[in-house]
Amino acid sequence: MNRARAARRTAALAAVLLLAAGCGGRPTTHHKPGTSHEEATAGAGRLLTEKDAAGHRHRELPPGQEPSVRLTARPDSEDGWNLHLTLGRFRLTPDSTGSGAVPGRGHARLLVDGKETARLYGTWHHLPATALPGPGPHRLTVRLHADDHTVWVRDGRPVQSSHTLGEETGGKSGEKSGPPARTVELTVADGRVTPPVGRTEVKKGDRVTLKVRSDRDDTLHVHGYDEAKKLTAGETATLTFTADRTGLFEVETHGTHLVLTQLLVR
Known part of the structure; x- marks a missing residue:
C-alpha cells in the first residue's frame, strides 16, 4: 500500500514539473499539439493577418506598450560598417528565441535593400562591405521581432528603423561609385553620446552630413x-559641409563640451 501511494505521488510530481517546464524547457505559453506559438501567444498583443516578405505574421501591442528602435551606422576603420541599435522598451533575448511572444522581448533582423541579411541578438553588428550588393546607395533596415518570430507592429506598421548608406561600391569602404557622401547620426542624452565616441574617416573632398539629436539646447x-x-532639445539638427582640409578634427557641443566624434580627413 505504501509503495502504491509513493508511486502515485512520484507520478503527480513528475506531471507538475513537466507542465512547469513548458515547451522545450523555455519560458512560453503552453499550447495544444498542432497549435503554433503564434496562435498560443495571441494574448501578447493582437495577431494580425498581414505578413512580412518572409511570411512572419504581424503582432500589434496596445498603445504605450510598443517597443522602439533606432539604427545608426558608422564606417569601420578596416572594412564595412559598424551598426548600432538604440532600443526602447525592448530587450534582446537570444536564449528564448523560438518560444512564445512576450511584450518587450525578442530579436532584430537586418535587411539590406529589403532583403533579410542577418538576425541581431546584440546592439552592435559589423556589416562587411562584401554584404552590400554592388554600387549604392543602400538602404539598411532593422526590424523588431518577437521570440515566436512574429513582427512587432505599431499602428499597423512594423517597428523598425532605416539608414541609407552613401554611394558605396560593395568593395572597400573607401571606394566610391558616385559623389562621395558620408552621414553620421549621433544622439546626446544625459551627458552621454550614442554611438560611443569614435573616429569618422573620410577622404578630402567628401561631403559630410552630421545629424545630431540632443536632450538639451546647445551648439x-x-x-x-x-x-x-x-x-534644440528634442530635435535633430543637420549640418552638412565639405571636408576640404586634411587632419584630425573634433566634433563637439559648445555648452557641455562633449566630444561627439573625431573627424579624420585623409
Whole structure:
C-alpha cells in the first residue's frame, strides 16, 4: 500500500514539473499539439493577418506598450560598417528565441535593400562591405521581432528603423561609385553620446552630413572648419559641409563640451 501511494505521488510530481517546464524547457505559453506559438501567444498583443516578405505574421501591442528602435551606422576603420541599435522598451533575448511572444522581448533582423541579411541578438553588428550588393546607395533596415518570430507592429506598421548608406561600391569602404557622401547620426542624452565616441574617416573632398539629436539646447561645432549648428532639445539638427582640409578634427557641443566624434580627413 505504501509503495502504491509513493508511486502515485512520484507520478503527480513528475506531471507538475513537466507542465512547469513548458515547451522545450523555455519560458512560453503552453499550447495544444498542432497549435503554433503564434496562435498560443495571441494574448501578447493582437495577431494580425498581414505578413512580412518572409511570411512572419504581424503582432500589434496596445498603445504605450510598443517597443522602439533606432539604427545608426558608422564606417569601420578596416572594412564595412559598424551598426548600432538604440532600443526602447525592448530587450534582446537570444536564449528564448523560438518560444512564445512576450511584450518587450525578442530579436532584430537586418535587411539590406529589403532583403533579410542577418538576425541581431546584440546592439552592435559589423556589416562587411562584401554584404552590400554592388554600387549604392543602400538602404539598411532593422526590424523588431518577437521570440515566436512574429513582427512587432505599431499602428499597423512594423517597428523598425532605416539608414541609407552613401554611394558605396560593395568593395572597400573607401571606394566610391558616385559623389562621395558620408552621414553620421549621433544622439546626446544625459551627458552621454550614442554611438560611443569614435573616429569618422573620410577622404578630402567628401561631403559630410552630421545629424545630431540632443536632450538639451546647445551648439554643434566642428573644430578646424568653423562649422556650427544650433541644437534644440528634442530635435535633430543637420549640418552638412565639405571636408576640404586634411587632419584630425573634433566634433563637439559648445555648452557641455562633449566630444561627439573625431573627424579624420585623409
